[in-house]
Amino acid sequence: MITVSDLRKVYRQGNNEVVALAGVSLEVPTGKIHGIVGHSGAGKSTLVRCLTLLDQPTSGTVAVNGKELTNVSASELRDARRRIGMVFQHANLFDSRTTEENVGYPLELTGTPKNEIKTKVAQLLELVGLDKFAKAYPSQLSGGQRQRVGIARALATDPDVLLCDEPTSALDPKTTDEILELVKELRGRLNITVLIITHEMHVVKQACDSVSLLEGGKIVEHGDIASVISNAKGRLAQTLMPLPGDAPRSAGSGTILDLLYTGDQATEPVISSLSRQFNIDVNVLAGSVEQLSDQQYAHLRIQLPAGINEQEIINHLQSNGIAVTVKGTK
Amino acid sequence: MFDFLTPTVQKAMLTATWETLEMTLISGVVTAVVGLVLGILLHVTGKDGLAPIRWLNVVLSGVIVNITxxxxxxxxxxxxxxxxALIVGTSLGxxxxxxxxxxxxxxxxxxxxETALRDVSSGKVDAALVMGSTKMQVIRKVMVPEAMPGIVAAITTTVVTxxxxxxxxxxxGGGGLGRMAYNYGYTRYNPEIMILTIIIMVIMVQLVQMIGDAIARKVDHR
Structure with missing residues (x-):
């Protein structure tokens, strides 16, 4: 479990104060994958650097399994850092070391005996599927393989938390999915807490149980995937389940509604039952239906016929647990 | 054609070659050791270094290195x-x-x-720190090995210089091939000896460069 409370970071730039983090609090329970999304400049990089204490936060605390990382001595901090395994965007492997030497590096630091390192490294490489590449140098590996080495290295000290900073941003879509699958699989096998910082919504959809939206150094929205998607007014719902880019805003006459719904409702024939029950024709203008972490999610834009009691229909939909936004009438 | 190579000249040439080698070797080894430490200090005490110490960096970089x-x-x-003369007891040889x-x-x-170390990406240093390395471990186990191809090239350039x-x-008063070229080649006007010393030095430089490049290739896994 990782607990962050009221983390602030203020940089001085000449006479100006730049607030990079304006009080970030979050908690990720053991065994969960949490995504932190945000545009560049939202404070993601600062957050990562403060979480690992590469930068000293101005105030606030970071704790792993209740053990604080902030306000400790340099040697305690080094020990605490071993409780967090970190995966970087560009893997940041050491080019002068082979795969196995890279993975063994964190163990060398603590003076682990050579044969113990050897056994542990072999296990880790098997875990990430790179046992055949033990003697290869990073330059001989593909981007995806390098990231796997990075993950194995991050896991070498049996950390409680895996912190991934844009882990797939430098990878192609297929490799991205492979890496995310690996992270999910590792979470299952090691019961490790995972924090993924990313700008890619795809990553959140693929891998995360819960998500926070970082903006202007603050978390402006957060929750598990199902709850943020069903919050139709939230920005995460719109970005996680967007309508196709050219979704028409109007067609003919009649009220246009955006519907967002999850789970059980998504598998129900919502539209056709609406038609039958109210004896109306419903026009579907645009929509997307997706399966994310074993849940169905749907985002539809529909148009009701003109001249009917639309409030009744809206009430009916809402009573069925569907989030409705009125987009306007034509 | 090789008339100028009298036994005396041959002996002098051998001694001179050895003296040049001796000077290059002694100063090369000491420079490599002391210069490596100084280069590391220049880098880590710098503004964005691992352990910024402003006054020390100013003294080392601004005063000692730049003035020399x-x-x-x-x-x-x-x-x-x-x-x-104070250190080795003589000012000759x-x-x-x-x-x-x-x-x-x-x-x-x-x-x-310093330049070679600067080329090691800060991401690698961050990775090493996040894994719980001490600053000394970052320098010894990450920065220097990662900069090794650049450091080997620097040693080669320095030895050639x-x-x-x-x-x-x-x-x-140092002796060596420079002295030989000057005494025999210039003051006694013996161009063959001048040319021969030049050839020997060219061969030395070529060998050093070749060996240096071969080592650099061997340590470069980038």
Whole structure:
């Protein structure tokens, strides 16, 4: 479990104060994958650097399994850092070391005996599927393989938390999915807490149980995937389940509604039952239906016929647990 | 054609070659060791370094390195003769010349090391720190090994420079091929000997460069 409370970071730039983090609090329970999304400049990089204490936060605390990382001595901090395994965007492997030497590096630091390192490294490489590449140098590996080495290295000290900073941003879509699958699989096998910082919504959809939206150094929205998607007014719902880019805003006459719904409702024939029950024709203008972490999610834009009691229909939909936004009438 | 190679000249040529090698070797080894430490200090105490110490960086970089490097080597060498005499007890011979050679090339080599270290991406240093490395471990286990191809190239460049400088050192009492070329080739007007010393030095430089490049290739896994 990782607990962050009221983390602030203020940089001085000449006479100006730049607030990079304006009080970030979050908690990720053991065994969960949490995504932190945000545009560049939202404070993601600062957050990562403060979480690992590469930068000293101005105030606030970071704790792993209740053990604080902030306000400790340099040697305690080094020990605490071993409780967090970190995966970087560009893997940041050491080019002068082979795969196995890279993975063994964190163990060398603590003076682990050579044969113990050897056994542990072999296990880790098997875990990430790179046992055949033990003697290869990073330059001989593909981007995806390098990231796997990075993950194995991050896991070498049996950390409680895996912190991934844009882990797939430098990878192609297929490799991205492979890496995310690996992270999910590792979470299952090691019961490790995972924090993924990313700008890619795809990553959140693929891998995360819960998500926070970082903006202007603050978390402006957060929750598990199902709850943020069903919050139709939230920005995460719109970005996680967007309508196709050219979704028409109007067609003919009649009220246009955006519907967002999850789970059980998504598998129900919502539209056709609406038609039958109210004896109306419903026009579907645009929509997307997706399966994310074993849940169905749907985002539809529909148009009701003109001249009917639309409030009744809206009430009916809402009573069925569907989030409705009125987009306007034509 | 090889008439000029009388037994006396042959013997002198061998001695001179050895003296040049001796000067290059002594000053090369000392420069590599001391210069590496100085280069690391220049880098880590710098503004964005691992352990920024402003005053130390100003002293090392601004005062020691820059001042030494701005004095022409010929002048520095002469100026350091009393110092060499103090350290090795004589101001003559290749060992005495090595003192000035070493002091003259350390700042040059240190700058090259600093540049090589700067090329190690900050991401690697961050990764090492996040994994719980001490600063010393970051330097020894990450920064220096990662910069090794650059450091080897810097050593090669420095040794080549030393071969050239050692000829200059020969003129002020150091001996070696520079002295040989001057005494036999110039003052006694014996162009064959002049040319021969040049050929020997060219071969030396070529060998050093070849060996240096081969080692650099071997340690470069980028």
């Amino acid at each position: 490097r701005s004095i022409p080597f010929a002048i520095l060498m002469v100026a350091l003769i009393p110092f060499a 290749p060992v005495a010349a090595s003192v000035s050679l070493t002091l003259g090339t350390i700042p040059f080599f240190a700058r090259l090391v 030393l071969i050239g400088y050692s000829a200059m050192a020969g003129l002020v």
